[in-house]
Amino acid sequence: MTYPDSNGYFGIFGGMFVPETLVNALTELEEAYNYFLHHDTMQNQLNELLHHYAGRPTPLYFAQRLSKQTGVQLYFKREDLLHTGAHKLNNTLGQGLLTQFMGKKRIIAETGAGQHGVATATVAALLGLECTIYMGQVDIERQMPNVKRMKLLGAEVIPVTSGSQTLKDAINEALRDWVRNVKTTHYLLGSVSGPHPFPTIVRDFQKVIGSETKQQFQALYGTLPDYCVACVGGGSNAAGFFYDFIGSTVGCIGVEAAGKGLFPGGHCASLTLGTPGILHGSLSYLLQTSDGQVMDVYSISAGLDYPGVGPEHSFWKESNAVHYVTCTDEQALKACITLTQTEGIIPALESSHALGYILCNSQKFNGSNVIINLSGRGDKDLDTILKEVKL
Amino acid sequence: MKYNGFYLVGNYPDEETFLQAATIGLHYFDFMEVGLPFSDPIADGPVLASASHKALQNGVTTDNVLNNIKKIKDYIINNNYNKKIYIMTYANKVYHTTIDRTIALFADSGVDGIILADVPYKESARFKQYTDIYHLDYIHFITPESTHTQIQQVCADANGFIYAISMRGTTGNTLTLDNTIIDILQLTKQYAKIPVVLGFGIQNNHDVQQALHYTDGFIIGTALEKKLEEGLNEYKQFINQLQAHSG
Numbered sequence A: 001m002t003y004p005d006s007n008g009y010f011g012i013f014g015g016m017f018v019p020e021t022l023v024n025a026l027t028e029l030e031e032a033y034n035y036f037l038h039h040d041t042m043q044n045q046l047n048e049l050l051h052h053y054a055g056r057p058t059p060l061y062f063a064q065r066l067s068k069q070t071g072v073q074l075y076f077k078r079e080d081l082l083h084t085g086a087h088k089l090n091n092t093l094g095q096g097l098l099t100q101f102m103g104k105k106r107i108i109a110e111t112g113a114g115q116h117g118v119a120t121a122t123v124a125a126l127l128g129l130e131c132t133i134y135m136g137q138v139d140i141e142r143q144m145p146n147v148k149r150m151k152l153l154g155a156e157v158i159p160v161t162s163g164s165q166t167l168k169d170a171i172n173e174a175l176r177d178w179v180r181n182v183k184t185t186h187y188l189l190g191s192v193s194g195p196h197p198f199p200t201i202v203r204d205f206q207k208v209i210g211s212e213t214k215q216q217f218q219a220l221y222g223t224l225p226d227y228c229v230a231c232v233g234g235g236s237n238a239a240g241f242f243y244d245f246i247g248s249t250v251g252c253i254g255v256e257a258a259g260k261g262l263f264p265g266g267h268c269a270s271l272t273l274g275t276p277g278i279l280h281g282s283l284s285y286l287l288q289t290s291d292g293q294v295m296d297v298y299s300i301s302a303g304l305d306y307p308g309v310g311p312e313h314s315f316w317k318e319s320n321a322v323h324y325v326t327c328t329d330e331q332a333l334k335a336c337i338t339l340t341q342t343e344g345i346i347p348a349l350e351s352s353h354a355l356g357y358i359l360c361n362s363q364k365f366n367g368s369n370v371i372i373n374l375s376g377r378g379d380k381d382l383d384t385i386l387k388e389v390k391l
Numbered sequence B: 001m002k003y004n005g006f007y008l009v010g011n012y013p014d015e016e017t018f019l020q021a022a023t024i025g026l027h028y029f030d031f032m033e034v035g036l037p038f039s040d041p042i043a044d045g046p047v048l049a050s051a052s053h054k055a056l057q058n059g060v061t062t063d064n065v066l067n068n069i070k071k072i073k074d075y076i077i078n079n080n081y082n083k084k085i086y087i088m089t090y091a092n093k094v095y096h097t098t099i100d101r102t103i104a105l106f107a108d109s110g111v112d113g114i115i116l117a118d119v120p121y122k123e124s125a126r127f128k129q130y131t132d133i134y135h136l137d138y139i140h141f142i143t144p145e146s147t148h149t150q151i152q153q154v155c156a157d158a159n160g161f162i163y164a165i166s167m168r169g170t171t172g173n174t175l176t177l178d179n180t181i182i183d184i185l186q187l188t189k190q191y192a193k194i195p196v197v198l199g200f201g202i203q204n205n206h207d208v209q210q211a212l213h214y215t216d217g218f219i220i221g222t223a224l225e226k227k228l229e230e231g232l233n234e235y236k237q238f239i240n241q242l243q244a245h246s247g
């Protein structure tokens, strides 16, 4: 059985919980996507762009010094080397071409860390589309380099000042824009969250991360790795990385942000501490109060600072296909600095959570082959990182 | 059959004002929609979204809204009114402790039906299953995007009334009835066996006249909530002159 089912459900999770006005647009998107999937010319166009424009395949790098230090055989899938500096471009190139195919001229997107916003603005420039990005005011302040990049690329960046002024509220505003402009606009959603068919489309466009990794590792050793580890915000880099390993001998580990600690308001570990709920179009694990309100959440990393998670991750959690764990701000920052100073790679704070978990538990993984998805580079986070370390 | 409704955010701006505003509204309107505040109201524009957020900051919960709905229901019964109360909210508010339990609580407080802003027809079955058990109405939507087949489906399944959304947009926008929506309203009227009520964007007498030209009634929300934020007198005057113009 492949998921989702024809109604967009992964087991009990998923669905299409949106205002009635958006339903036909989502159906149209699903049809366009199915056509796109089986259309040779369009697939070739996407593959050409992924190769010549984005720089795929990205390297699989063995970190010799860090491996020696930790006793774990550590590999990094280098999505940080993809054009624009994160895995997000895999998805925006795909959905950008879909937008053209549907004859729409305008794209909108939400962004937290700004990486999805930059990747969307980039594709808008490349394909000649009008582009509006919604971003929480709190995130604008902590990811300023990306705000400037988006503007330089020609996108309009709209600050969102309602609610917690982070990713969740940016999605609310993007959805409101989409309801108003659904005839002309495609909502280029940036993670495996949201209503059906987004969780499937985004996962599929990100699957390339895991399928390349599998080939690269097999070419080297003729076997599979022991573990694949990725950070989980909405869950797109993790879903794309894990997908080809689900059901194999490989242990898939998703790392959520434990922020300042696992108390209410201190973290955003939806799968670890949430309960099933409905937010932004899908039924999935959600951090919520006893009265059914979405909880305030926190992470040092803007890309993980979100109370929900994509529905397929909830399904993988319940079916034990993936193991979900957490990493605090402090552990992530420490991992970020360790990788920088041991291997000369400055990782994004999001990706640093995946490494942070392994570094804190290196005993458990002693001697194992562990591949970490380095979902993005850390240039955007320099201000935050430098606040924490004295140079 | 005339069927006009008004929307107020539950227990906002405070419980006393909310209760008074409810009784004033019920003199004139046929039904009341009580907004059960949710933290992420994606179908609402700035006025109602901000009212919901303030309500939550003031500590509004499902329980204390239902308590006041009980009082409003008593008021309706004591005055021998034939008027209905609907709860309008978002899916998670009904889903989070189990749909069965929430709908049972709603029914117990005397609510006549529910309206879920982020539940489209294709996801409605899991909710309608329980509104049927507790004999509550489940309200479906018609929108400018609805196809002929969808309109037929909704009209066949609907109970209570049919909520026609006037525009592609959130609450609080300006009403413009273009040809697409007029065609859709006429088609809906043709198939509907219950009242068709136009909502989103109704702000003044002119909008009311337009709505009543094509449908059985209108729902007014944002414009009324704004008046209530000015004060109960402004709110009352606004309703009085709506009444004078729409009979």
Ligand SMILES: Cc1ncc(COP(=O)(O)O)c(C=O)c1O
Residues within 6 Å of the ligand: A086, A087, A112, A113, A114, A115, A116, A190, A191, A192, A231, A232, A233, A234, A235, A236, A237, A238, A302, A303, A304, A348, A350, A351, A375, A376, A377
């Ligand atoms: C580098 C990087 N990694 C991870 C994420 C988290 O998103 P997801 O969980 O969808 O991969 C983001 C989001 O902005 C990001 O920029």
